[in-house]
Amino acid sequence: MLGLGGLAGPVAAQAPAITDVIRSGHVPADSLYKLFYVPIEVPAGIAEIRVQEDYNHASGNVLNLGIYGPEGYRPGTTAGFRGWSGGAKTAFFITDQAASTGYVPGPMRPGTWHVLLYPSTIAPAGINWKLTVTLVPGPMGNAFVPAAAAPAVNNRLGWYQGDVHMHTLHSDGRRTQAELVDEAVAQGLDFIVSTEHNTNSANLSWGRYARHNLLVINGEEVTTTAFGHWNALGLDYTTLIDWRSAPADSATVRSTAQVRAVSGLAIINHPFFPDTVNHFRLGVRHFDGIEVWNGRWDARNERALAWWDTLLRQGRPLLAVAGSDTHTAAPSPNQLGRPRTVVQASSLSRAGIMQGLRARRVYLVADRSLRLAFTAHAGGAPAGIGDTLRVAAGQRLDVAFELRGASAGMVTLLGENGALATSLVAPGTTTVRWHPASRPRFLRVEVRTPKGAMLALTNLIWFRYGPR
Ligand SMILES: [Zn+2]
Ligand SMILES: [Zn+2]
Structure with a gap:
């Protein structure tokens, strides 16, 4: 128009x-x-x-x-x-x-x-x-008035399913904002994060496409072909992050600080996508998390997961997220809501979801059919994903995992030294209980299909060991 x-x-x-x-x-x-x-x-x-x-x-x-x-x-x-x-x-x-x-x-x-x-x-x-x-x-008309997305949908505690990475016609996607919102509602998503390449133009108008139960959070995919892509999640609609930075200067420090100043998070995107172009080359120390799962599970995601795992072992508690990176409704490896990032939040609101992400109360699943619960306790109140459990000397550690929606596959419990236990997925609901004999610094779970593709992946439960 x-x-x-x-x-x-x-x-x-x-x-x-x-x-x-x-x-x-x-x-x-x-x-x-x-x-x-x-x-x-x-x-x-x-x-x-x-x-x-x-x-x-x-x-x-x-x-x-x-x-x-x-x-x-x-x-x-x-x-x-x-x-x-x-x-x-x-x-x-x-x-x-x-x-x-x-x-x-x-x-x-x-x-x-x-x-x-x-x-x-x-x-x-x-x-x-x-x-x-x-x-x-010509003469000026009535000034443009931004219509930002509503900051909240409800104030109920829950696990909310979202997709944190997507594109519309505002960058190189093929859908309108209205089409994307319709599809998100049809996919059962509770929230989406708008992440256009290097522009906040979509964030100025999400309010015009509001749907009753869908939260839209502003973001931006800060995109440099030379040095890689990263997502600024949870921006104010007026905030634009300048992509014109290079590793040799302080721009990455400045731009990630700008994201945190509005309570957002800076997430490294598809760090090995593809191997020679858009390969991530900015300092990981500036970032809050890694998109370990981008679109359909593949070898590049496997590399991102291995990198995240290496950083965890080095003591960097980075958040793992999953994003579809969808550009089109047509068949592709990047379909809206596949995979999705599930966040425990005190409310379905920008502030609630961002706080849940920051606290790493987050798991990742391949599609809408999958749900899980992962807890640990040592006699007292259980700790969940993102929590730190205090364990006194001599106390037994009990770990429980429940998965719904998968028909076959393998559940693996992992600590900082790799796999600790495995269990087969049962049709319907899979319930597993473990009692690790070792004293892990953290535990996480992966669920894979019989062929090895990821079905579900948790962030970490942390452990602190003390005297009796
Ligand atoms: Zn990208
Ligand atoms: Zn993207």
Whole structure:
């Protein structure tokens, strides 16, 4: 939809005519991952900016696209941010009331705007590019009013099923926000986290797509092809995390601190996806968790799980999450709600779910049919996933695990030294009780199909041992 309503009204006599500004250039092959800012002078009285990007897509060239207003464009600042579509679009528009998905409506201020071009793949011959920027004069209409997602659905304690990783037309997904919400409700999800690549444009309008029992939490997939992807979960709808960082500077420290400042969490995404591109290269010490399960279980997830397990043994208590990374409703390895992250929360609210995630009261399952309970006790009150159980000398440790919804497979109890016990999945409900003879620092459970694919995975119960 083009926000051209203003053109029907009277146009001031001194307003300029519709103008095409043409810019062109060449990105040489040695400019991979360099940021190119193309200045565009925007006079007063412009109501709409349209940008068309043309380049030779042959040989797999990708020239990502975004734009900044006159408030500024320098990395580390976001005041001027007006949108990003990466490699998913080659044309967009912005007015004060509306914009293409991925872009941010708002005041059309005169001054120097900057189109950002970012080459993430360059053929040996380089990229010849051309920008056609159309400046459309007209009066301003009614200002765009953001409609943020409601912060709460209910205030009941429970285990809530969510998907923490997904894309719509606001980045490179194929669904509208309305379609995604409908599918989430049909999939029985209690919450979803919106994680578009490098833009908060969807977060400005989730309130328009509210459904009765579905909580929408704002997030962003901070995406650098050069250094990997990570999810900022639990953002305020106005918060944008700048993706333009490099491992050599302090940007990762700054951007993850920005996430925590709004009570969010910074999660490393698909760290081994694929092996040579988007491989995670930012410091793990800055992050709260790892997406150990991205879409359908595969060898890359197996590597992520092994990495998480290694970090746990080194004493880093990182949260493990599962996300579908869905982009389309069509058949793919990334289907909404498969896998899903199940969180114990005091309420189905942004604050409640984020607190449950922070406390690591979290397990992961392959689909909606699976439920589990995992507890430990030593004579007193049981501890659950995310808790620390105090065990006095001589006390027996009792561990209980219950699984519903699986028909076959293997349950494995693991500690810091690997597998401690295994048990076959029984059809219907599987109940297992263990009494570990050793004194584990932590325990967790994996449930796999007979062929080894993951069905369910818990975060940890921790143990502290003391005197009698
Ligand atoms: Zn990603
Ligand atoms: Zn993604």
